[in-house]
Amino acid sequence: MSERGGGGAGRRGVRLAELMPWSVAPWRPGRDWPLAAEPETLRRRWRALAEAEGERREELFGPTRARTTRSSVAPLPGRTTATGRLARGPGPCPEPVRVLDGPFDARWLLPDHRLLDTARPELWRAHGPHSRYLLETGPGGPPLLATALLPTGRNPYGRARPVRPLHRGPDPADPNLAPGLLPYLAKELGLPVSAGDVFAWIVCAAVPGAGGCEVPLPRQAREWEAGVAWGTAALALLAPLDGD
Numbered sequence: 104m105s106e107r108g109g110g111g112a113g114r115r116g117v118r119l120a121e122l123m124p125w126s127v128a129p130w131r132p133g134r135d136w137p138l139a140a141e142p143e144t145l146r147r148r149w150r151a152l153a154e155a156e157g158e159r160r161e162e163l164f165g166p167t168r169a170r171t172t173r174s175s176v177a178p179l180p181g182r183t184t185a186t187g188r189l190a191r192g193p194g195p196c197p198e199p200v201r202v203l204d205g206p207f208d209a210r211w212l213l214p215d216h217r218l219l220d221t222a223r224p225e226l227w228r229a230h231g232p233h234s235r236y237l238l239e240t241g242p243g244g245p246p247l248l249a250t251a252l253l254p255t256g257r258n259p260y261g262r263a264r265p266v267r268p269l270h271r272g273p274d275p276a277d278p279n280l281a282p283g284l285l286p287y288l289a290k291e292l293g294l295p296v297s298a299g300d301v302f303a304w305i306v307c308a309a310v311p312g313a314g315g316c317e318v319p320l321p322r323q324a325r326e327w328e329a330g331v332a333w334g335t336a337a338l339a340l341l342a343p344l345d346g347d
Contacts, residue, residue, distance in 0.1 A: 129254065170217065174188065174217055179222060233275040244259070307333045
């Protein structure tokens with residue numbers, strides 16, 4: 104582990120990108136109407152799109168260079184939605200799901216690949232009930248945002264930053280952590296260390312650095328346990344916002 108100054112003089116620290124090496128550029132809807140504060144609004148919008156015809160349907164859809172009503176794409180991983188061109192008929196309304204559209208802004212989304220300019224299927228493929236995500240905000244905001252919902256790239260503090268999932272897939276047995284990190288920490292601290300513990304510690308300890316967030320590593324088991332408890336409590340506060 105490298106020595107850095109992000110956590111104060113003499114503190115051992117590593118960049119977040121070294122601790123959680125796999126990252127994915129954020130997904131972008133490309134249009135606002137597939138997102139809403141509650142599901143029934145989305146169902147009404149879908150009905151309006153399905154009932155419209157020709158140029159009116161195109162107008163309601165909001166075409167971009169990436170998507171028009173004539174685009175043909177595969178369903179999002181884990182979703183069984185229609186794949187026919189919207190110009191011919193949208194098909195049944197997809198079941199809305201919760202996503203995070205900016206800090207603390209949990210919203211509902213129509214998870215139809217035909218509606219999303221840049222969907223990042225690899226993120227949808229890895230998403231599951233144990234998923235957790237971190238996003239760096241950049242200068243002017245908190246060092247990190249943490250969520251259990253798939254986050255869009257909306258960032259009021261600057262440009263969109265990569266999404267760092269805690270797991271590489273829906274199975275929590277495959278954490279997105281540097282090889283050897285868990286046994287290294289367990290040996291240093293003399294305690295069992297899980298991927299969830301590391302995630303909670305990062306939430307507690309991350310600080311801004313010149314090359315992105317840095318995470319000071321603990322020196323003592325007591326320090327680790329206090330930091331993990333604090334991070335776990337902070338994540339628990341987000342649970343009502345993240346829950347369906």
